Amino acid sequence: MNLEELHNVLCEQILEAQACHQVAADRNRLPPPIIRIRDCVFVRAKYIPTARPTQKLTDKNLGPFEVIGQHGDYAFMLQLPGYVREMDMLYVDLFKHY
DSSP: OOHHHHHHHHHHHHHHHHHHHHHHHHHHOOOOOOOOTTOEEEEEGGGSOOSSSSGGGSOSEEEEEEEEEEETTTEEEEEOOGGGTTOOEEEGGGEEEO
């Protein structure tokens, strides 16, 4: 067996293993929530920097913020205030629907 045949066999085995693992992972995955452009959502404050001296004094959820874009099924772009400009694309698990 030469290297090219070995490479092709290994690529096929990798694809079969990926397909098997994908089926198992999809069984536990929830469908994406229904969030549309122009909807308003709250964002968990845990990952948003604020001017408060400690996280303990911060609100649990910030917002509501307007959804202005979508990237894939699970990432959304929000209209955030100026102090949060470095992260306007957020994962859907950080949201709470308004």
